[in-house]
Amino acid sequence: MIPARFRHVAPADLGGCVAALAEGGRVLAGGTWVLPEMSRGESAPAQLVDLRRAGLAELTATADGLQMGAMCTYADLLGSGPVAEHAPLLRTMAGGITGGWALRNQATVGGAAMAARPQSDVPAALVACAAVARVAGPRGARDIPAAELFAGAMRPSLAPDEVLAGFRVPSAAGAGSGYVKLKRGGSSWPIATAAAVVRLDAVGLCTEATLVLGGVAAVPVRIDVSALLGRVVVDDDVRAVTAAVADALPEPWGDVLAPASYRAAVAAPVARRALSAAVADAEEERA
Amino acid sequence: MTTAVPPRLTGSPVRRQDGDVFVTGRAVYTADVRADGAAHVALVRSPHAHARIVAIDAAAARALPGVLAVVTGDEAAEHCEEIPHGLDAGHLGGHHAVVRPLAVGTALYAGEPVAAVVATNAADAALAAAAVEVTWERLPVVLDAEQALLPGAPLLYPDWGDNLIIERDVGPDDFTAAAADAAHVLEGELRTHRGTAAPMETRSYLADWDPAAGKMTVHATTQNPHVLRTVLAATLRLDEEAVHVIAPALGGSFGLKMYGNREDFIVPLLARMLGRPVRWVEERSATLLAGTREQVLRYRVAAAADGRLLALDVHAIADHGAAAPTHGWGMAHVGALATGLGYALPSCHVRYQVVATNKAPWVGTKPFGKDGATLLLERVVDRVAQVVGVHPAEVRRRNFVPPDSFPWLHTSGLELDSGDYATALDLTLKRLDHPAVLAEQRTARAAGRLLGIGLAFELMPESADIPGALVSAFDTSTVRMSPTGRVTVLTGVTSPGTGNETAIAQLVADELGVPMSSVQVVQGDTERCPYGFGNISSRSIITGGNAAVLAARDVAATLRATARAMLQVEPTEEVVLAGNAAALAADPSRVLPLAVVAGAVHTLSYRLALDVEPRLESTRTYRPGNVRQVPDALGRMQTYTTYPYAVHASVLEVDPETGSVTLLRHVVTHDCGTVVNPMFVDGQVTGGVAMGIGAALGEELVFDPDGVPLTTGFKTYLLPRAIDLPTVELEHLCTPAPGTPLGAKGVGESGFSGALAAVVNAVNDALAPHGAALESTPVSPPRILAALQAVGR
DSSP, X not given: OOSSOOEEEOOSSHHHHHHHHTTOOXXXXXXXTHHHHHHTTSOOOSEEEEOTTSSOOOEEEETTEEEEETTOBHHHHHTOHHHHHHOHHHHHHHHTOTTHHHHHTXXXXXXXXXXXXXXXXHHHHHHHTTOEEEEEETTEEEEEEGGGSEEETTEESSOTTOEEEEEEXXXXXXXXXXXXXXXXXXXXXXXXXXXXXXXXXXXXXXXXXXEEEESSSSSOEEEOOGGGTTSOOOXXXXXXXXXXXXXXXXXOOOXXXXXXXXXXXXXXXXXXXXXXXXXXXXXHHHO | OOOSSOOSXXXXXXXXXXXXXXXXXXXXXXXXXXXXXXXXXXXXXXXXXXXXXXXXXXXXXXXXXXXXXXXXXXXXHHTXXXXXXXXXXXXXXXXXXXXXXXXXXXXXXXXXXXXXXXXXXXXXXXXXXXXXXXXXXXXXXXXXXXXXXXXXXXXXXXXXXXXEEEEEEESOOOHHHHTTTOSEEEEEEEEEOOBOOOOSSOOEEEEEEETTTTEEEEEEOOSOHHHHHHHHHHHHTOOGGGEEEEOOBOSOOTTTTSTTOHHHHHHHHHHHHHTSOEEEEOOHHHHTTOBBOOEEEEEEEEEOTTSOEEEEEEEEEEEOOSOOSSSTTHHHHHHHHHTTTTBOOSEEEEEEEEEOOSSOOBOOOTTXXXXXXXXXXXXXXXXXXXXXXXXXXHHHHHHBOOTTSXXXXXXXXXXXXXOXXXXXXXXXXXXXXXXXXXXXXXXXXXXXXXXXEEEEEEEOOEEEOBTTTTBOSOEEEEEEEOTTSOEEEEESOOOSSSOHHHHHHHHHHHHHTOOGGGEEEEOXXXXXXXXXXXXXTTOIIIIIIHHHHHXXXXXXXXXXXXXXXXXTOXXXXXXXXXXXXXXXXXXXXXXXXXXXXXXXXXXXXXXXOTTSOOOOEEEEEEOOTTOBOSOOTTSOOBOEEEOXXXXXXXXXXXXXXXXXXXXXXXXXXXXXXSOSOHHHHHHHXXXXXXXXXXXXXXXXXXXXXXXXXXXXXXTTSOOOOGGGSOOEEEEEEOOOOTTSSSOBOOOTTTTHHHHHHHHHHHHHHHHGGGTOOOOBSOOOHHXXXXXXXXXXO
């Protein structure tokens, strides 16, 4: 039950969505965040622009990775061969989403990105994958790298009249990935996440290393792990590059489930575990 | 007392009679009851924890589509009396608080209803509620019970001069004398957090006023339909017979649906004011207002060198929130009564203070204050064990009331009926394979892992009697057989969704020798069922069940007498009722279908058995014999009927880097006397354990610094999910309740307290090698990590 009167439009293409949004309102993707918020009376937009008929659910392999429409659900990711091959990190992330199958069948990666909640799996995972968002608006289309997509807590960097169309995700085939999420329990949102991607060359030297933390600050935090490049990575290296990650947090995020001091304290172990897992996975990829 | 017919269904895992209706979504809950033309209520709630209502402007709201009425607290107060208290502190030496359906003058907590909007649909009602403009004058808030007791604290009820709802002493205050020869005296403080219960079904009411007949019909999510009728009639200035309360299927209650909640009165009042059916379904954020368990427990304990407890002195400060007409504050009293229960403690004194703060009030919540008593004692026993250097299991064993000492008079006045606590402990340790788990712990600790083992003993006084209040230890059932042999049972007890109606049907079917399919149990209707006290204090089988057995025996006697007449045998001949037939014990070939006998009672009474009153119906009340309402020389009463207990063991691992807890094992040995249906008992204990684990680890009501609740749904009030819980490994003991027809003890509140205490003890055991301790709940990851950081980890 939504205690408000509002207009609902579901244009048949992206252009129609952009045109509709010009008259204001909120974009509706899977609806698992926006609709409960409206039901609780915390948001009362005059119009909902529903993307469901706009053809934004494609999920295909491209020459250099993936094309992922804004309306792809977590279940779509889990059922996709190309995702398993090119973005195993996203697959792992989708498999651990709180809410079970009912939510995975309904909620979308694009919706989670645009909700831009600090305590959400998606933003940091997209940054770690080096995804690039495709955005449409009245001034035309533009690309925004995931690392620039999050302007602040609950604040994507899109203009209010722009619509997220989807993402390009470069292939991580052959790389190792690690994803660690700390929660308060089965029903908790993420307290801290760490997404890591590591690529090793034929002799085992690290050629690529990425580590992004989520949940611990208003926006995803990329950790400098360039010290690993050109090395055979051992446990002590992982420990060394993650020991001081808390210092990289400009202002640790705190909420009702965990204070900022806790998030700062767990950032290092969560980061270390994800990076270790990515190194181990990369070694397996190489073998 | 024994039954002549060997039980067949009693003790069997009979499937729930209407289980298919529930699992296929066809059960009719209050919100599903159809009513043509019913209008919907939305409540305007205070956004502030303490504020004076300067003015309410409803003009904008009244102008919105579909709006039928906006009623303020002042207007509502003109149409009704204040809400009667279930347990009035003002009658017991404390303060009486006037509570009306909607706040008048001042809001005392965020979420308090101050006005009601009625509209033709729920969405329009909610929309209009948001449009009601209240002018507030914010007042200083007090959100902490200890601060509320300080001089100069903001006062919730200025007339009182303080914030103390009530303070009382339980047990003789003789610690100093009793502790004179103690080898050890320990002092400590335990802080428990504010939690609640989370029934799947929120509260809901549908009220319909018939002005011509002067009759109010209320469908309500209530545990106590008869008592609700009594207090509703008083509030609405109606005769009791003018109010008909019907309680449809309940989707869980846990105490939150006991009578006295304000919406109990708001919805019927609006129906009468508007002259049309009115309904309301509670929003989850409102269900999560109800508080419980938040206390500071300061104690001194004296122990002998061998770990025997000599004396305990407790000062409990209960953070009640605003005063309320519900029974909530009684949880502090019951906690005091239950403190130390089951241990042979020569001296135990509890002074409790129930304090008003600017939070939504305590509402009676399973297990009604006994949880704090369990947690306190089980922490105390573990601390004593540490000091005397004896294993915690052995310290418990040395202190248990021995099995040959019943009835055992506890210092609080409660009298334990029966039990074998040490055997329950043995069974738990055996199922755990305690030596193996201890060896595993040594190995883990050597590797730097934090593996903890926690034990806890819980003892739940059940089937309460509160002298002078509409909470009695007895209840009434009617058993009726039709001419075709169909059986209807009408009881004064209700079911919160546990299946006790099926268990009562099992008992009656056994007494009458009929199949389950012949028996229908009717509950929760004030115009069909005998007056009863409903579902509280784990009493449904003890009271309603025993009463149904007595009534069924009366009906069986008439059937037997009639069968003898039909078979033309002497009155001394034994007749067995079984297999839907009446047969001679001496010659089973001489047998009559029960429907034929029942038909004969109704149609051939002049021919067959003139000395038998031709009535296949009996109403009986079962009043347990061991309750004592008359105070003894020390002013103590014996107000509980049965004393089920359990011994829990929890094994868990703490992640030293994150404070996360992984539960590995949970073993419980439980004794609720005679078990009527083992599936239901296992379900109750398992559910109680899940709830206790949730309370230990994560379920917490959190407020912002202004007293506004932050935990408004299940994203923030974290219930445990299946993946968070270990398999609950159950063992059973059976010590029948002496002197009762069935021997059954309550089970509805079991599992919670011991699970809570065992998990807290296990976390402390895990942290012990680092010298860290956590004497407050919840033992959540942030708090565990902070405890480790405090000792330099």
